[in-house]
Amino acid sequence: MREHAEDYLAMRRALGFQLTTFGQKLLSFIDYLEAHEMSVLTTEAALSWATSTPRSTDQVHWSRRLMVARIFARHLAVLDPATDVPPVDVLPHHYRRVTPHLYTPGELDRLLDAAGALRPQLRALTWRTFIALLAVSGMRTSEACHLDVSDVDFDDAVLTVRDTKFGKHRQMPVHASTITAIRDYLDAPERAHPVVHTPAVFITTRGTRLDHTNVPRTFAALIRATGISAPAGQRSPRLHDWRHTFCVTTLLTWYRDGVDVQARLPWLSTYLGHVDPKSTYWYLTGSPELLALAAERLEHAFGEQP
Template sequence: MTTIRQHAQEYLAMRRRLGFQLTTFGQKLMSFVDYLERTGATTLTTDAALAWATSTERSTDQVHWSRRLMVVRIFARHLQALVPATEIPPDDALPHHYRRVTPHLFTPGELQAILTATDALRPAFRAGTWHHLIALLAVTGMRTSEACGLDRADVDLDDGVLTIRNSKFDKSRQVAVHPSTTTALRAYAALRDEHHPRTRSEAFFLNTRGTRVDAHNLSHSSVPLLQATGITTPAGRRRPRLHDLRHSFTVATLLTWYADGADVQARLPLLSTYLGHADPKSTYWYLSGSPELLALAATRLEHSLGERL
């Protein structure tokens, strides 16, 4: 008889073959399976799903609970076809309220403060790596994992094109960069080769050991750096993260388009492609992510409607 664990493993393997990465989803699903085994349950029930979803010692956030329950609900719909006794948690159990945390939008002054803070890092090569990595994130809006994942062969300094391979949603794309960016990257490449001339790593950005910069530790490692800048946030807001450079780039781009009188609606799909968004609606969110952008969009809409009346 096939166990729930085996069904879960087969389900995850099937979806990954279809191109889904399921990193967080897979972790949560297997955590639920572990819970079922610890409690001796042999059938997926709504009561068990609710008990697991709400058994989070570090959080009592109902949105967090509902997201955990959603993982079980999705799997249960699949499992019920194989195991009819499976119960699918109803949609109104821990109703899901979508909430996206407002990012910190770095000002030019704050970005300069971060880059200045990198210069104080030691040894000098570490300072150079952080400086150029953060600058690249700021001027391209790349995900931190994408920048760390760049290989030397992916960085075409002659044509000014970066190739991002197998990123989120298993997609690849090319990102054109400004000549000033290629000049900076060329300077970093010379610094890297000077300090690690015999490294076996194909990575473009290296740490002091001569291996690839670990994207998973980047957010943790950047905390002291961001704190050193003295950047503050209003009470109740999340502290700034390196990932917020992506948001800052996008908002700055949209603001520039509005200031230039460009057709933002027509250009948004291009920006979506540049950022590697799977769906343009992910880019549309930035219009509401910044009060200044929202005001500009509202003014543009009001003007458009006025012309039609």
């Protein structure tokens, strides 16, 4: 069973899928089957594993775990006819987006001030520039961490984002002031102090690339230091919420300027590196103000009909 699972993951990754979370969950399922000495994948076993989460009783979480087992079972059934494929009506999948925190300009100022107070000075410079870049570009956190100096076109003010979430590359034009800020960070004396072991733009005090798996910890400390909080019942503000804030702010600006938002959505989708425009359409409900502007535009359009 484990060999089949590893072969399956290798095949999918060779086709360009990263399967980071999927792979972890699938191997967890294999661990469960082995621990219970099960040599055949059954619906009962898949359901039992999917719901065996002592820290969570969230049915959406359960359904996503079961979906991993179901997808693998469809593949395995071709190789082993005894395999059960869990029916789709068992823990039906529900798609749910976490309500994002939309940062205000004042909150950005407070976070930049808090980042500037970090020590040593290189850490402060790194975090101020890192947060500012996320705010003005809408890049994913991992994309900013993976950005190399060679990916910055200082003459044409373009960033090249490589090997993104969906294995693609894209070019992102940015404002000249953004390029100036990156250049100032790279030229800062503090950045030249450690021996740099990486071509990355953003480095740690050890001269290594900023690790996207560790940055949430520092950012959470900055959030606590500034006193920024989410409304009751919502998740604490995250680094990824800068991406949401960038998108919503862009859409708000377009609506206020009276441009054809529908025509420009594919531009925004491409700029953000979304796999398709439907991921960008979701942002139309990203804030009450944006939803109100969209509704107003819709009412105006219907009002012009005979």
